[in-house]
Amino acid sequence: MPKRPVDTYSAIQVGLHWLIVVLIVAAFLLSDQMQDFEDLPADAALPLHGRIGLTVFFLMILRLVIRVRRGAPPPPETDPAWQRRAAHWTHWALYALAILTPWAGGFAFYLRSETAADVHEVLKTLLLVTAALHTAAALYHQFVVKDGLLWRMNLRRS
Known part of the structure; x- marks a missing residue:
């Protein structure tokens, strides 16, 4: 654990955040590749969707x-206590879902x-819903509260 509180995310944390966002979107857009995956030969190479997922898995462990x-x-x-708790649990849920x-899927x-495929589908849905909530909260802070919270994930900050 860190010895003192941090004021902002590090550049590597910000970079990993946005790289993982792009990779998850790409995996979602390529999910059709995995239809009827069980019909692929046993020695088939992992489709791009799977390679992206594997990359997300390892990058999330690093993150x-x-x-x-x-x-x-x-x-x-300035956030109410319930919002701070919700933010805490949403972040940890995103970490867990982006790993699991x-x-x-692997x-x-x-x-x-087929059971693991069904679990993958449920987890994917939960990940997308949780990411949408996270995004909505960030946009709420940016455009309603106007507290600059979103700036913590900006790659071009000073």
Whole structure:
């Protein structure tokens, strides 16, 4: 755990955040590649959707390690306590879902497991809903509260 609170995310945290966002969107757009995956030959190469998922999995592990070691800035003190708790749990849910979703997808592909594929689908839906809530909250802070919270994830900040 960090020895002192941090005011902002590090450049690597911000870069990983946006890279993972792009990769998750790409995986979602390429999800049709995985229809009837069980019909692929046993020695088939992992389709691009799966390679992106594998990349997200490892980048999320890296991101989690950095988050635990370095920390993250706290939510604004001006937010009500329920919003701070919601932000906390939403962030950790995003971490868990962005790790577990590709993990389940990998099990589905390599073990040819329909059950793992079903779990992957449920986790994917939860990930997308949670990411939409996270995005809505960030936009709320940017355009309604106008507290500059979104600036913490800007790659071009000074």
